[in-house]
Amino acid sequence: MNTPLTHYLILSALLFSIGFAGAVARRSAILVLIGIELMLNAANLNFIAFWRYGPHTEALTGVMFVLFSIAIAAAEAAVGLALVIAIYRQRKTAQVDCLDALKG
Amino acid sequence: MVMPNEIAFYLIAAFTVAFAVAAMTLRRLVHCALCAAAAFAGLAMIYLKLDAEFVGFAQLLVYVGAIAILIVFAVLLTRGDEVRPGHSQSSPSWMAGVAVAVLVLAGMAMALLLSPSLQRPAPSAAVAPVKKIGEELMTRYVLPLEMVGVLLTGALLGAVVIAMREESEVKRPARWPAPRRAEPGEAINLR
Amino acid sequence: MEHVVQYLWLIPALPLVMAGWGALLKRDRRRLAASLAIGGVALSWLLSCVAFLASLSAHPFRETWSFRWFEIAETPVPLGWVLDPLTAVMLMMVAFLSLLIFIYSLGYMARDDNFTRFFCFMSLFAAAMLGLVIANSLLLLFICWELVGLCSYLLIGFWFEKPAAAAAAKKAFIVTRIGDIGLLLGMLWLYSRSGTLLFYDHGHGCLEQSSLARLVAGTTVGGMAVSTAISLLIFAGAVGKSGQMPLHVWLPDAMEGPTPVSALIHAATMVAAGVFLVARMFPLMSAGPHPGALQVITWVGAVTAVFAAAIAVAQNDIKRIIAYSTISQLGYMMMGLGVGGVAVGMFHLITHAFFKSLLFLGAGSVIHGSQGERDIRKMGGLKKLMPWTFATYAAGMMALCGVPLFFSGFWSKDDILRAAWNWPVSAIPFCLGAAGMFLTAFYMTRQVSWVFFGKPADSRAPAHESPAVMTIPLAILAVFAVLGGFLGTPAWPWFQSFLNGEKTPFTPAALVAGPQLDLLLLSTLVVGAAFFLGWRIYSKAALQSPREKDPLEKSLPALFWLLQNKFFIDEIYAATVIRLNTAFSSFADWMDRVIWGGAVSAVSALTFVCARINRAFDELGINAGFDFGCDELRGAGGFLSWMQNGRVQHYLRIAGLGLSLLLLALIWGCA
């Protein structure tokens, strides 16, 4: 394990930014969701990396957190995609910039 | 000297980042979804490299086996959205968005590189044995586990209810549904 | 038998469950509601039979089973059930009569809108009454006592849209409550003296030797034994429930309820609960060398018997006559308890339950058959039109009057008279009893001859016989009204010995021994005379029109006027108790308005002044500043609302910007 912790974190930051850029720049709601999943995964990677490089690997905190995070991500994806489908049915589009009925 | 282990890491990292970028930039949504699945798989490999075996497999099972499929289904169910002529794939203010993303990346990278406390070696051995994970789930994390169970059930029902067609939309044919004729000019849009 | 007593609670529990279930039913589930109620009470009856058989062959004369209900600061409050002959016969009587009357109600209530509610209440009543019977604790008995009172209230007021019914329900509730206060006080006193409310508890119960001895030893005001005082208080409850003088006023009014209710609650079971209570508490009542309580009970009973019978002579409402007759017979039971003990009073209770519910159901059948008519002056000649009703009614009437040898009332009344004859204290109760017997036969003759004989009244529609579901219970009851007496003849006093836990001797000689024969002859004579007189007066002179005067009124106008107005008891109450109450409440009202109200007004005026000052300060000082603040806030809101443009990606961008700013701050702070 010679790879420095920083490299993992940089990888995580990269993934986060890519996901963020996609979520901000693409119009398709599904792609926005994918971007958000990427961001979530980047956070998970951070947890794992810090667990691996942390002083108390036997405590498994990071691993547990990521396991729960994955489970919650599954729920999030299911509900999110169901919402996209429902919106598409209602509005005949799933492009986020067309969906601005909730403005102040 | 660069160890094969490290080469493996950089290869996987490059693979992951490349597919992530592809997932966010390709035009066709199905391609995006497939690339995202590949990126998730790459991340799973990184977890394996970090000795988090269980998490890696769980990542593979959940992301590649379930979420990618879900995304693909959603893409197919919202098919009409993609092929509007003269319609850009990126939102009008995408440049501002990407700029902010770059800003975020820069900020994080700076924070990471400048931080002295991150310069530490890894403990030589770290294992997350399945048995221990199971024990922890059943003892210390039993309440979160139960709550995740409830959450998943709720999400399942919620997703079904949200995506289900409303009663008025389902037209039950008296006997057999008449085959729907394609409108003239309605190509088979599979993309 | 031990098992039987352990599961005795099932008997009241079944109707209770059915009542709860019935309460949840919709109004149109009539068939289900009726089947539930009848099924529940039928099962209860079967279980009662089991309990009865168990107690027949039981060698421990009395079995109890108790459990701890709850604890208050380490003081346990036990409840329990008891199975002894007294319980067993009451269970049989109550469950069996309930079953018959439920079935009868199917026909009687068939057209009522609130059929399901009726059966729900009836089941609840049956549950409470059965619970009262099996209770081994004065507390449980009191709970059930109040529950039957509640049911009585609900059922008297069943047709609450009729003002008379609503008023009668209220009256019944309040009047019985006066007696219940006595019962409650007696219960509390008993608890404070004996430390337990269980009747029988393997030697520690409040009706057992050790406790009784303590109660007898203590004295209270006027040198009265504590046991006597407590007995009198408890007897007050019985007076209220059983309609004894002077709390009898509610029972005639209670006839506003449906007739099955009158039959079940206000003739056979609930009003007999007072008698049952005295019988249950008899060890306490009769404790000590000079049981003063029993004398009071005897006198109250004897006076009530004659008094109510006299009123009945001048009434015209068919149910009201029977109601006064009920009061009178309850007086007999009380007298029987006072002079002869548990067996004498209970025997009359049981026989009376059968023939009186028979009479009520018969009266219900008459009312049902003549389209709701209740005035006996407007009836007549129903003998031909309603043969079944007539036959059964006649059997009930003869049982009530005590026609010799073949009717149950004869034997049970004979028992009471014999006991009164032998009472060492005074001979007056005996004379009163005999007079009551005469009056009873007289007014029943009057009623029967007016209702069933003579010419048919010219009502709009001719009367008709009731359906089989009503007449069959009548027939069954008639059989019991006739045969019930043979369980307790002097020759073979099975009932009395059973209650006392003894073997039954068969001594035909007892029929003719000593004063027995004289008494039999005497009562035969009295009843015969009454029949003869009644028939002479009333059969010939069947009224031509309802407005015509009663024959008795013609001859003795003053007495008749007094009787017709029920000795003005209601009016006396109105003039004394109620007026006193009104005066007191007026005084309380005045206190409330003038003194307390004045104080409150003063305080509020003061507050008002303060508020004025406050308001001025508020409007001039604070509001201006607040308005300014609001305007500013609105401006800020407008700005924020411009930011809130509904585009997710816009928000995300701003969040990203914020994140990078935070990161910069972090770096800057660390560097």
Added chain:
Amino acid sequence: MNALDQIFVSTEHWLAGLAPASVRPLVAMLLIIAGLMAVFGTCFALTTILERKTLGRMQNRFGPNRVGPFGLFQPVADGIKMLIKEDIVPFSADKAVHFLAPLALTVPVWLAFAVLPFGRNMSAIELDAGILFFFAIGSASELAVFMAGWSSQNKYSLVGAMRAIAQMISYEVPLVLAGVPVLMAAGSLSLPDIVQAQSGFALGWVPRWFAFTPWGLAGFAVFFIAAAAESNRCPFDLPEGESELIAGYLTEYSGFKYALFFLGEYLGLFAVTGLAVTLFLGGWQAPARWLEWFPSWGWFTVKFSALIFLFIWIRATLPRLRMDQLLNFAWKFLVPLALINLFVAAVWWKFPAAMAIRWLLCAGLLAVPYVWLGRHWRGGTTELRRYGYAE
């Protein structure tokens, strides 16, 4: 005996020992991979010909018998034919995805063999979470199927792919759930440990295989059915249904790519069969003490072949299901049954081990819901059918 039992292991050690020390782990790994690929490649070839011959026998005909002795070289001929056939890619197809799909199907399936214990000390890698690895790898094939169906730009392909995915997702749930009681019993996710947990004999002669307990038997049945559906075997071969979908997502594939799909499908079948043997039939354990002289890998092969034969037999026996029946069967019958089975397994382990009573109780607990669910499910099939994926 021991030498024969460990013959493959010792051969591998010997061969790896010939290589220089620096690359020895790599060589050992390559040797194992080569061995696995050779064995199961041959197995694939043999199975195709044996399946055709068996089906032929069952249908009262001969089956292929022209090439080589008894037609045994038929797969060689087929392979040559596939390799030299023209590789047609439809004009409108998404070329890259179309190319990648067969690879994405085949590669993960090969990986799945890495964790199976084929004999004593004979698993390629001993993973702590072996069975999780197996299922995780297996789930990748769904995506491959989708890629194939979608990239062909053909209605039948897409419908076939959607059917296949719906089917695979639906049946993956009972598949995993049927395996869970075994994990509970063995207390481990590692496949060698699971085999070890099934060693020994109850009453001296009944092997302690999980298939010999009520919950194990029910789990095995559910697992077997779900495995058949997972690998698109008859009667669950709707996605390919030749008569309805002209081979489903395979429609636009030809030549070597088609062969790869075929290979992937059969390998998937082998892998899941191997897993079934490992989980329920005691892996490489001998069925009786006096048969332990037979090498462990031999026993694995025997059990494995028996199950493969069972699959072929079923294929020859049962007609194909309808789509709504298929999904109803998974969700309304198999999943509840698997969940109940989980509960029954828990009862089994909590119950004091009075053998007969425990057996009867658990069998009863399973039989009642089985009958009830079966009746319930049968009642549901008369509904109007809806073509959810064919609109």
